[in-house]
Amino acid sequence: MLDPEKCGMTRFPAPVLAERAKPIETVDDSIRRLAAKMIDLMIEFKGVGLAGPQAGVDLRIFVASPDGTRENAKVYINPEIEPAGPIEAVEEGCLSLPGIFAKIRRNTQCTVTATDLDGNRCTESAEGLLARAFQHEFDHLEGKLIKDRFSRIQQIAARRRLRELMEDYESLSS
Ligand code: ZN
Numbered sequence: 001m002l003d004p005e006k007c008g009m010t011r012f013p014a015p016v017l018a019e020r021a022k023p024i025e026t027v028d029d030s031i032r033r034l035a036a037k038m039i040d041l042m043i044e045f046k047g048v049g050l051a052g053p054q055a056g057v058d059l060r061i062f063v064a065s066p067d068g069t070r071e072n073a074k075v076y077i078n079p080e081i082e083p084a085g086p087i088e089a090v091e092e093g094c095l096s097l098p099g100i101f102a103k104i105r106r107n108t109q110c111t112v113t114a115t116d117l118d119g120n121r122c123t124e125s126a127e128g129l130l131a132r133a134f135q136h137e138f139d140h141l142e143g144k145l146i147k148d149r150f151s152r153i154q155q156i157a158a159r160r161r162l163r164e165l166m167e168d169y170e171s172l173s174s
Helices: 029-044 128-141 152-173
Strands: 049-051 061-064 074-092 102-115 121-127
Touching (some): 074 128
Antiparallel strands (some): 061 074, 074 102
């Protein structure tokens, strides 16, 4: 049973981050409460996006705000994305991989079609940071983290920090 009150920031290597998230069948009050909680987490941790698995929930939902403000935060349920435009490598971080930053190649534009909190299917096109956030958050729903997109050299550079995160996770869960 989904309990949004129990959701919290989830970091690598929590298994939920490596799984493909499940579709949301009905947009009900528990989903609306989950979305509100996810926006709170995104604002608290100063992100521009947050996906369900990052809140510990294996559901296909993400929130994003182009400027990291609550006013501009939006909720995307069961999203489909269509990246477009040229590929650009831009430095990215991830709230689930604190302390790791690396240039990730992504399309500069992206169209997202998703269900909103009223249950309506909407389409939105973005470019720049928001287009990148859509692609990054969609990756989370597929169980993919930025480290899974790293080049060999980026993997080597991040190895130590990844090991620290694994040790932190073990000490928290033991
Ligand atoms: Zn992320």
